[in-house]
Amino acid sequence: MEVEGDDTVHKPWETEYERSWEVLQEDREGRLHSTLDEELYKAKRRRLFERPNSARLGMMRYLFLIVDASRSMADKDLKPDRIRCTLKIVENFLAEFFDQNPISQVGLIITRDGRAEKLLELNGNSRVLMEALKRPPSCSGDPSIQNSLEMTMRALKHVPNHASKEAVIIMGSIASCDPGNIFSTIDELVKQSIRCCIVGLSAEVRLCKTISQKTQGTYQVITDEIHFRDIMLQHCRPPPAKANAEATMIKMGFPKHLVNGPMAACLCHLDQRSIDHVTTSGYFCPRCSSKYCELPVMCKVCGLTLVLAPHLARSYHHLFPLPMFRETVLTEKLSCTGCQVIVSNKGYKCPECEQLFCIDCDLYVHETLHNCPGCVSSVKVQDTTIIS
DSSP: OOEEOSSSEEOGGGSOOOOTTOOEEEOTTSOEEEHHHHHHHHHHHHHHHHSOSSOOBOOSEEEEEEEEOSGGGGOSSSSSOHHHHHHHHHHHHHHHHHHHOTTOEEEEEEEETTEEEEEEEEESOHHHHHHTTSSOOOOOSOOOHHHHHHHHHHHHTTSOTTSEEEEEEEEOOSOOOOSSOHHHHHHHHHHTTEEEEEEESSSOOHHHHHHHHHTTOOEEEOSSHHHHHHHHHHTTSOOBOOTTOOOOOOOEEOOEEESSOOOEEOGGGGGGOOGGGEESOEEEOTTTOOEESSSSEEOTTTOOEEOOHHHHHTTHHHHSOOOOOEEEEOSSOEEOTTTOOEEOSEEEEOTTTOOEEOHHHHHHIIIIIOSOHHHHHHSOOSSOOOOO
């Protein structure tokens, strides 16, 4: 049996489904909005309130992103299919992750046919990671959570104890093909202090919930593409550091950018063997004079972490987050300080400058901007430069 659409012919299970929980309502201005949007906004604000303000955070993060590439990822409940939707959301996640965690590193692992394959080692260059995701992998067989976690543990074994060791698993299947006792692997994860977070694309699985609970991670099942994106962006914020995490001094180098330096090949692209990367400009390591085209990066010759001062300053908002705005019921129509949209029912005021914001600007200020526009505009800048 087939159902004929306007242009194409679909199977019954491929047709669009009706979201009965999305009920359109009309506000005082005559605009239509969905009740689901309001619930998502409330959930985001609730997560902002739940953030611990005085917790010690793991600022240097070593994270492995494990993507399920089994046959279940070829399903079309996410458009155009699960694997392509996942790769697109992962690209957005990597861009936001390195923007908020510039001194961290990410590795990529895919699992299919009962095996785990490492696409990319731990790397601090978002461009290299995104290039590895341009071509979607073929989906076949079943995933293996145990093999993926074993590979992650081997890669994170030599990471220093002061760093935060994490694994984020995007799981589309409800089954896992494991060669041994996975509970012994979970115990080893706990010993090595590796935090595992799982994002489910199908239904809730008991094994995934057990892994996340024992490793002090999170386990969430998506409802649609927007919810999928919001869940991934939650992992951009550094998690609370382990109680037994060591506080050690970390050596970092601040290289100079030379335009007319010595002619040398960039160590970022040694494997490409291209003459385009043999130039006189670049960042030169202050210890061994190795050249790199982008920062931050760990020097391949001397092992020194090379960063710029803005990279460290960008992590400031994690340690001292912006205070939450007060929810205020309005008796008259006022304009939002951020976008100048008229706010008639409910607004949010900054506790410092008492400026009013709509709910969209409230979320944008706390999740992306990390500075109150009203407070910044009221500060008289004399001899101080404000870096946002």
